[in-house]
Amino acid sequence: MRICGFFRTFAAEKGKKMCISIRHSVLFFALLLLVACGKQDSSLDELDALIKNHQAVQEQYQARLDSIRAEYHSDQMTDEERFGYCGQFFDMYRGFNLDSQYVYVQERVELASRLANRRYMQTARMNKAEVLMRSGMYHEAVLCLDSVSAFPIEPAYQPYHYHLRRTLYGLMEDFSITDSEKKRYHQLTQDYRDSIMRVEEKGSFIHELVRADALYADGLYDEALALLENYESTIGIEANQVGLLAITRAQIYRALGNRAEEKLQLIISASVDLKGAVREYIALRELAELLYYEGDIEHAYHYMACAIKDANESNMRSRSFEISTIYPIVEQAHQRQEVIRARMLYGLIISITMLAGLLSLFLIYSARKRRQLEKSNQIKTVYIGHYMEMASLLIERFDNWRRTLNQSIKSGDTKRVQTEIASQRFTQTQLNTFYQDFDEAFLAIFPDFVDKVKDLLVDGTEFRVKEGEKLNTDLRVLCCIRLGITDSTQIASFLRYSLSTIYNSRTRMRNLAKGNRDEFEQKVATL
Numbered sequence: 001m002r003i004c005g006f007f008r009t010f011a012a013e014k015g016k017k018m019c020i021s022i023r024h025s026v027l028f029f030a031l032l033l034l035v036a037c038g039k040q041d042s043s044l045d046e047l048d049a050l051i052k053n054h055q056a057v058q059e060q061y062q063a064r065l066d067s068i069r070a071e072y073h074s075d076q077m078t079d080e081e082r083f084g085y086c087g088q089f090f091d092m093y094r095g096f097n098l099d100s101q102y103v104y105v106q107e108r109v110e111l112a113s114r115l116a117n118r119r120y121m122q123t124a125r126m127n128k129a130e131v132l133m134r135s136g137m138y139h140e141a142v143l144c145l146d147s148v149s150a151f152p153i154e155p156a157y158q159p160y161h162y163h164l165r166r167t168l169y170g171l172m173e174d175f176s177i178t179d180s181e182k183k184r185y186h187q188l189t190q191d192y193r194d195s196i197m198r199v200e201e202k203g204s205f206i207h208e209l210v211r212a213d214a215l216y217a218d219g220l221y222d223e224a225l226a227l228l229e230n231y232e233s234t235i236g237i238e239a240n241q242v243g244l245l246a247i248t249r250a251q252i253y254r255a256l257g258n259r260a261e262e263k264l265q266l267i268i269s270a271s272v273d274l275k276g277a278v279r280e281y282i283a284l285r286e287l288a289e290l291l292y293y294e295g296d297i298e299h300a301y302h303y304m305a306c307a308i309k310d311a312n313e314s315n316m317r318s319r320s321f322e323i324s325t326i327y328p329i330v331e332q333a334h335q336r337q338e339v340i341r342a343r344m345l346y347g348l349i350i351s352i353t354m355l356a357g358l359l360s361l362f363l364i365y366s367a368r369k370r371r372q373l374e375k376s377n378q379i380k381t382v383y384i385g386h387y388m389e390m391a392s393l394l395i396e397r398f399d400n401w402r403r404t405l406n407q408s409i410k411s412g413d414t415k416r417v418q419t420e421i422a423s424q425r426f427t428q429t430q431l432n433t434f435y436q437d438f439d440e441a442f443l444a445i446f447p448d449f450v451d452k453v454k455d456l457l458v459d460g461t462e463f464r465v466k467e468g469e470k471l472n473t474d475l476r477v478l479c480c481i482r483l484g485i486t487d488s489t490q491i492a493s494f495l496r497y498s499l500s501t502i503y504n505s506r507t508r509m510r511n512l513a514k515g516n517r518d519e520f521e522q523k524v525a526t527l
Helices: 013-036 042-072 079-093 098-115 118-134 138-149 155-174 179-199 205-217 221-234 239-256 259-275 283-294 297-313 317-324 327-370 377-410 414-422 425-445 449-455 473-482 488-495 499-511 517-524
Strands: none
Touching: 042 079, 042 259, 042 297, 079 098, 079 118, 098 118, 118 138, 118 155, 138 155, 155 179, 179 205, 205 221, 205 239, 221 239, 239 259, 239 283, 259 283, 283 297, 327 377, 377 414, 425 449, 425 473, 449 473, 473 488, 473 499, 473 517, 488 499, 499 517
């Protein structure tokens, strides 16, 4: 078996409980939708950014090709110089555009024939065999290589010739139908692998990579990894070798069943391809397939779409065929996921609207009940008025968000809906606004509360407050106690903190109290 890509260029108590329950329900529905949208793997962030920018990278690469092509069409250029330029174009179009590569390899063959140079003809026909092989024309590629080996091959060209033979027979083994064919091409692959190691300098990158390939073919996966790691640690690898090493390791890790390391190596290799304007993807397609079977449909779909788009634009027919076997399955799964998301979105919008209405009714009910409390008319007016305003703003924000998402769905802009729902920006913004409103409302009613709390604590105690905020976590917990909310679970739900945060805060404050620590919270409740 071949290692894929190896030979490519290098997020009142009843009334209080009701309020907490309503807020908890809103958060639950939001979190439920975020989970349904798929878990974001942070290791894919850089790859996502590269895909977003890959069109610009390809345009820059095309501009370089156009600039060199202008030099090539100079009338004063000799046939020998043109032959060299065609070789440069052949290398630059490898992995970028197969049809253009074939145009220049044909011209290279014609120039070699015109110059009657056997060395030129050998390398040109080997170039042609490579293009035929990458086009899926394996039989024609074999005939082309046979015509080259009919004469003694120049020593300098032997490694390239063996590389082509080894890769070609490896591919033919993969696509063989009968056992006899597989056995024959497997032996040829192994023979030419040995030929490569015989002509490549021992200890060189290619020599060690082929050794690792041989170990992999024999099922000695741990030994293959150890060889590559030893080479990298003792000699080091160059930038253009990173992708080859990564795709080789990915294949070995796949055989070992280590999906986490396989994914990491595929990400590295795919990143190298995208940065180098390579459109003949191997790693990106294999990564998309792996992510699909892991359940990350969103990434699998976008990576597969990118791969098939570039494979078609570069006329890489064999890659298009490979992608076409899995892409329809991924696309159907993505479409089903889009339908589910749309349904969940409608459900979420309805739920938010209903919950916002319930919250508004509760706040009205709560405002009426609070008139019977012992607070003065001034305190009641400020407290109720502020929270009525906050409830109204909350309903307005949810309604505006609902309208925006609904409009996007009607216009078919599901990508915008996905981005908005996947982002925690809306939830975090509302949470920050809630803290700000809570701080302002409480301090408007109890302006001396912080100073009075400090009087209950050991001398020198200071509260660190974030910029733009008036209270911190510890103070907000004490504020809830002052308002009569003493149960830690209720405080955690009300302030949207974890239960452990509330416990730690209350313990920390009691430890700083003067006198009897068990009486500290009772004193806070009477401030």
